[in-house]
Amino acid sequence: MSINQSGWRPTAPEQGKGNVPASVTGNKALMLEEALIFEIGDSHTTGVDFADMPARATTSKLGALARKAPIGLPGLSEPETVRHYTRLSRQNYGIDLGFFPLGSCTMKHNPRLNEKMARLPGFSDVHPLQPVDTVQGALEVIHQLAHWLVTLTGMTSVAMSPKAGAHGELCGILAIRAALEAKGEGHRKVILVPESAHGTNPATAAFAGYGVEDIPATAEGRVDTAALKARLGPDVAGVMITNPNTCGLFERDMREISDAVHAAGGFVYCDGANFNAIVGRVRPGDLGIDAMHINLHKTFSTPHGGGGPGSGPVVFSAALTPYAPLPFVENQDGQFVLVEEETAGEHHAGSFGRMVAFHGQMGMFTRALTYILSHGADGLRQVSEDAVLNANYILRSLDDTLDAPFGPSGPCMHEALFSDSGLAEGFSTIDVAKGLIDEGFHPMTMYFPLVVHGAMLVEPTETESKAALDQFIAALRSVAERAKAGDPSLKTAPHFAPRARLDETLAARKPVLVWKDPAPLAQAAE
16 A cells, blocks of 8 residues: 555554564554555556457447546445445544534434335335325425424424435525515614534525624623623524534523514524423424524434435424425325425515525435434433433533532533643643544544533433443543643544544645545656
């Protein structure tokens, strides 16, 4: 493997020292060093034998689209192909391998029952262009899931078609814009975003054409309600707030904030990424929320994307329901129908339009509804209670070793937040994170939220056992104590991963994303 070309190299500090011979392959026991697929095969060979193609006298139907040069892809045999991707998969880390402590991401177990249901005939092979009378079961799944989402959030309606959380944010903001324009208040061009909100919120508002202004956080990590009220005015379209927020805290002034925004003529958008912490316990509709996206992968256990588009339904208040996007499913006299542009009529004439070509992500809908039905209302309530319990267990188990800036603010919700305060000089959050890799754990979210210096954000979810949490706590405590003591080995961690620590600044600014054959370059030099 031309490892110098990519700048990557196997890490084996124990090899080549003393009586331990250096590996000539780069392999470390059964952790096999894998070349790029372009370096395994070449474009001049194939994995199977083909007879020469007979000469064709007729003109190709491809015309100018006919290929005139080699395609440039390597030819591999089946064993080579299978081994290549299997070896790569063994270097990956996933939720089925171990605890994923990423804060704000809610990486929870995906129950296999969900997968079984999503693979049932009629769900797995449904097509969006089928006649409505042939997909009644699929439409009923969408309708039933929509009912659960509206009921759990205390809202009036839901748009099922958005394909992800950020897509859902845009959906909510577009509905707010449509509502303001309908009232003749399209001049409102400012969205207020608290510092404790998700980072996608200001990006979404700006993408939709709004000016974004920050609202500071208090010393205890919550929205500065007084500062928010002081900024409200005739130019403010609304506020995008995350609750529970990214500091892991519940915004207890949420109702007061909503009332103030509504009194000033604006709308309240809530980022629902952290709904897993309050599902079954708090209904956002009761807090005055006008729109909120729900990440099905975070709260209702569907995979992150699932090998394709994910799903981020958006629930709406009565004030925004007339402006929600099409399509949606209705039950009309026992028959499920898709309400689209041609059939929206007067009851949905104010819709801002469509978010996607079709109706949403059927595989995610089936998985999420399976999860909801298998838990029931009481089970979903226990989900949030256990998620909060696990996060507080981590917070209080480590606040004697790591600085917990908002620990005095009371119990956290879904995630525990620590800072790099107290580490030895020259040591930072990234050293702790890389040290965790050597302990067999994926690192937590680093340097976010920005209101905390050197933030380390840990979200355990409800699906981790106490034994798994105790293992993680012991590992993080050990690494943190080494960082506080100035252990120099942390500066070069990880030592046991397939790759050494990269220059992350260089990788971000000058990423090498496309493989290029070095041979033509060598010929040109000659």
